[in-house]
Amino acid sequence: MRLHTLLRRPIFIIPAGIVLLIGVVWMVTAISAAQPKSLDERTLDVARQIQCPVCNGESVADSPSLKASEMRAVIRQQLADGRSEQQVLAYFSNVYGSDILESPPQQGFTSLIWIMPVLMLIAGAIAVVAIAREWQKQARVAGAKSEELVADATGDVMLSAEERQALTALLRREVAADEGLPLGGREDG
Amino acid sequence: MHFSDFGMIAQMLALVFTLYAIASSVLGATLKRPALVVSGQRSVLVVAALLVTTAIALIASFLEHDYGLRYVAEHSSNAMPWYYTTAAFYGGQEGSLLYWGMMLALFSTLAVVLYRRAPAQLMPWVVTVLMAIEGFLLIVLNFVSSPFDRLTIVPVDGQGLNPLLQDPGMLVHPPMLLMGYMSWSLPFAFAIAALITGQLDARWLRAIRRWTLAAWCIQTTGLLLGAWWAYHVLGWGGYWGWDPVENAALLPWLTATAFLHSTMIQERRGTLKVWNLSLILLTFLLAIFGTFEVRSGIIQSVHSFAYSDIGPYFLGFLALALVVSIGLFVYRLPRLRPEHEFDSVVSREGSFLANNLLLTGIAFATFWGTIFPILSSVVRGQTMTVGTAFYQQVDGPVFLALIFVMGVGPLLAWRHASRQSIVRNFRWPALVAAIVAVALPILGMRSLWAVAGFAICAFSAATIFFEVWRGTSVRHGHGESYPKAMGMLFARHRQRYGGYLVHLGLILLAVGVIGSQFFQSQRDGLVERGKSLTINGYTLTYQGITDVTIDNVETIKAHFTVSRDGNVIEDIYPGERIFPGFEDQPTSIVSITNHGLTDLYIFLAGFDGTSSATIRVFINPLVPLVWLGGLLMLLGGIFCWWPLRRASPGRLSEKKLPEKTVEVAV
Numbered sequence: 053m054r055l056h057t058l059l060r061r062p063i064f065i066i067p068a069g070i071v072l073l074i075g076v077v078w079m080v081t082a083i084s085a086a087q088p089k090s091l092d093e094r095t096l097d098v099a100r101q102i103q104c105p106v107c108n109g110e111s112v113a114d115s116p117s118l119k120a121s122e123m124r125a126v127i128r129q130q131l132a133d134g135r136s137e138q139q140v141l142a143y144f145s146n147v148y149g150s151d152i153l154e155s156p157p158q159q160g161f162t163s164l165i166w167i168m169p170v171l172m173l174i175a176g177a178i179a180v181v182a183i184a185r186e187w188q189k190q191a192r193v194a195g196a197k198s199e200e201l202v203a204d205a206t207g208d209v210m211l212s213a214e215e216r217q218a219l220t221a222l223l224r225r226e227v228a229a230d231e232g233l234p235l236g237g238r239e240d241g
Numbered sequence: 242m243h244f245s246d247f248g249m250i251a252q253m254l255a256l257v258f259t260l261y262a263i264a265s266s267v268l269g270a271t272l273k274r275p276a277l278v279v280s281g282q283r284s285v286l287v288v289a290a291l292l293v294t295t296a297i298a299l300i301a302s303f304l305e306h307d308y309g310l311r312y313v314a315e316h317s318s319n320a321m322p323w324y325y326t327t328a329a330f331y332g333g334q335e336g337s338l339l340y341w342g343m344m345l346a347l348f349s350t351l352a353v354v355l356y357r358r359a360p361a362q363l364m365p366w367v368v369t370v371l372m373a374i375e376g377f378l379l380i381v382l383n384f385v386s387s388p389f390d391r392l393t394i395v396p397v398d399g400q401g402l403n404p405l406l407q408d409p410g411m412l413v414h415p416p417m418l419l420m421g422y423m424s425w426s427l428p429f430a431f432a433i434a435a436l437i438t439g440q441l442d443a444r445w446l447r448a449i450r451r452w453t454l455a456a457w458c459i460q461t462t463g464l465l466l467g468a469w470w471a472y473h474v475l476g477w478g479g480y481w482g483w484d485p486v487e488n489a490a491l492l493p494w495l496t497a498t499a500f501l502h503s504t505m506i507q508e509r510r511g512t513l514k515v516w517n518l519s520l521i522l523l524t525f526l527l528a529i530f531g532t533f534e535v536r537s538g539i540i541q542s543v544h545s546f547a548y549s550d551i552g553p554y555f556l557g558f559l560a561l562a563l564v565v566s567i568g569l570f571v572y573r574l575p576r577l578r579p580e581h582e583f584d585s586v587v588s589r590e591g592s593f594l595a596n597n598l599l600l601t602g603i604a605f606a607t608f609w610g611t612i613f614p615i616l617s618s619v620v621r622g623q624t625m626t627v628g629t630a631f632y633q634q635v636d637g638p639v640f641l642a643l644i645f646v647m648g649v650g651p652l653l654a655w656r657h658a659s660r661q662s663i664v665r666n667f668r669w670p671a672l673v674a675a676i677v678a679v680a681l682p683i684l685g686m687r688s689l690w691a692v693a694g695f696a697i698c699a700f701s702a703a704t705i706f707f708e709v710w711r712g713t714s715v716r717h718g719h720g721e722s723y724p725k726a727m728g729m730l731f732a733r734h735r736q737r738y739g740g741y742l743v744h745l746g747l748i749l750l751a752v753g754v755i756g757s758q759f760f761q762s763q764r765d766g767l768v769e770r771g772k773s774l775t776i777n778g779y780t781l782t783y784q785g786i787t788d789v790t791i792d793n794v795e796t797i798k799a800h801f802t803v804s805r806d807g808n809v810i811e812d813i814y815p816g817e818r819i820f821p822g823f824e825d826q827p828t829s830i831v832s833i834t835n836h837g838l839t840d841l842y843i844f845l846a847g848f849d850g851t852s853s854a855t856i857r858v859f860i861n862p863l864v865p866l867v868w869l870g871g872l873l874m875l876l877g878g879i880f881c882w883w884p885l886r887r888a889s890p891g892r893l894s895e896k897k898l899p900e901k902t903v904e905v906a907v
Contacts (some may be wrong), residue, residue: 070675073675073679074675077679078682081682081692084687101628103626103628110482111628114482115477115479115628116477116829116846118846121855121857124765141840151626161617162621163626164613166385166631167628172606173602173605173606176598180594180595206718231716231733
């Protein structure tokens with residue numbers, strides 16, 4: 053119960069504390085994670101970026117073909133000899149042509165592939181928010197009008213406390229009956 | 242007289258009746274002659290009967306090994322067991338088109354029978370659209386790509402079926418996927434009919450509500466089976482390769498899922514008419530696009546065995562469908578003025594909008610990546626490949642955002658969620674997510690992307706459990722025991738809680754995907770007999786190899802023992818199968834064994850007699866959750882779809898009251 057009240061009262065302190073804790077833990081992780089990758093991981097990273105030349109639409113990392121297996125061995129050897137990932141990729145690009153590289157380079161025409169989805173998503177988000185705003189405005193105008201109408205007709209917008217209570221009780225009974233629940237249960241819910 | 246002759250005649254007659262159905266439905270609707278409309282509907286039944294006959298004739302030709310038929314000779318052989326011989330019926334293009342046509346005719350029959358009470362003006366146009374699609378398929382079947390073409394020289398034996406397809410997964414995956422594609426024709430037909438007649442209220446939506454759920458279930462099954470087949474047969478340690486053909490199957494699923502959600506807004510609040518119409522039209526067009534892409538071979542894909550020359554016909558049909566859809570849409574746009582009613586972005590409606598934005602965002606990115614190679618070759622004259630990295634980096638984060646919205650949405654009230662209700666509903670799930678976000682790095686997880694992913698999954702799962710617990714405890718407060726209360730909760734609100742099951746399934750699936758994405762290890766290795774290879778604590782020792790030929794199928798199995806901490810825990814037999822006629826195309830037998838929630842996945846890449854074997858070993862953490870989650874999604878979908886008993890009408894609670902009042906009362 054104490055935790056309960058604690059959580060309710062300082063509405064900003066606890067979430068802020070939790071966020072801070074997560075931030076600290078993540079920072080530490082990010083720094084400690086910056087260890088060098090293993091040769092296996094590096095080989096795979098490079099292999100994922102190269103298209104298997106004898107298959108249809110599979111990367112060297114994925115393809116079960118013998119050719120891909122040989123290429124993985126070459127990548128591993130070159131990395132073990134101290135070449136960088138970029139140098140190995142450049143080597144394959146020289147031998148097989150630039151088509152062999154899997155992920156399109158982020159420059160020139162091919163950068164469109166990365167930019168377009170992001171742009172579309174942002175444009176979509178802006179459109180959704182703008183439309184929602186517009187609807188909200190219209191709803192408010194319409195709502196004000198209908199409230200006026202109701203006020204004109206009845207002379208009072210709000211139900212009286214008694215009416216409200218009677219209505220709530222009726223509604224609760226009906227919902228309970230629909231749900232197949234016995235009547236007269238707990239009041240809240 | 243061969244079986245195929247019956248098939249050929251029935252196939253031709255089916256086209257005749259299809260054209261008649263179109264003509265009589267259109268005339269019946271425009272001239273207001275109910276007799277013609279009924280006649281058109283009856284000829285749908287005739288078309289279905291004729292196409293079933295055609296299919297039976299083709300299967301019979303397969304079973305009696307009628308190699309005079311080119312299609313039979315190219316897709317079966319004497320050595321194949323009867324079930325693959327039967328399944329070869331849809332193993333090639335002509336047969337799968339026929340299967341497609343038959344399913345469409347059967348679905349159309351169902352539509353005619355089921356929707357007697359649908360708005361009467363819609364039905365003739367629904368029939369017209371369905372039969373127009375059927376007509377297209379039948380024209381291709383009869384005149385371009387017929388399964389009943391005869392060879393002048395009859396071969397003694399057939400060529401057999403592509404060995405990759407001789408697999409139990411392949412018996413069910415293509416028909417399910419094709420059926421899924423086809424089942425979107427019905428919502429499409431209703432949407433077009435609504436546009437033609439101008440009956441654009443929510444009635445057409447209500448008419449197809451359960452149908453779209455069924456179609457969604459079928460398509461989900463098709464996708465899952467495809468992933469499962471890829472995992473078990475292809476031997477690359479994964480289940481989804483973002484291959485163009487896989488993407489094509491995913492696209493309509495994404496837009497259909499968006500549609501299923503956004504219709505809820507239209508049904509509840511009357512808005513989003515235009516959007517819903519466009520989504521359902523888009524879903525069908527994407528399904529056709531998928532077929533076109535597979536058949537035309539314009540994009541390099543592992544599924545390229547389906548390549549053929551009917552691509553242009555599908556392109557033409559796609560263009561026609563697109564033009565008709567857009568034309569009608571623009572024509573009716575003035576009537577689609579929605580009743581704008583929107584109170585707050587922080588509401589159920591708002592979350593549905595976010596859901597739709599994200600789903601269509603994923604769909605767009607996937608579509609973009611799929612067609613980009615074509616764009617590139619047109620613009621630059623240079624082909625290129627869009628690798629999995631693109632999809633992972635673009636779709637991945639959006640997908641995570643979707644899971645977050647999925648957790649938030651169902652707990653927001655319609656119209657406007659108050660601040661108190663937000664704090665009340667979300668503090669515990671947020672706490673769960675925070676605990677996960679802190680605990681995982683402390684326990685040694687290094688990838689922050691994965692931690693964030695797991696935390697979001699934990700959050701959304703917690704909201705669902707929280708919601709179920711809350712509903713159960715309210716019922717318990719009314720005197721029901723906890724198990725009964727929970728059972729009743731699900732039984733009484735199938736749509737809502739079925740939806741939660743689907744969500745929970747997707748979360749499980751996401752956990753599996755994150756696990757296998759970030760924590761997969763793999764190693765290639767040449768292992769000599771008696772020697773071993775160790776990966777992640779699993780030691781694999783090569784014991785030898787066996788080679789057995791049964792019924793002309795040669796099965797090679799390498800024997801490895803797996804040990805952990807020095808104890809042998811199991812024997813595994815990765816291998817390959819060689820089918821007669823496909824000696825240079827062995828299919829692999831991948832060994833997959835579960836160790837808790839981790840899969841040990843071994844693929845035999847090669848061998849040198851009994852002296853050594855080359856294997857690829859993958860450690861795939863959490864992959865079993867992918868299948869479990871998929872299954873749960875499917876069960877949830879079926880649960881939603883299952884017929885619901887109606888509550889008695891005319892009650893206060895069914896009238897339009899502000900949701901907040903209802904929330905207080907329940």
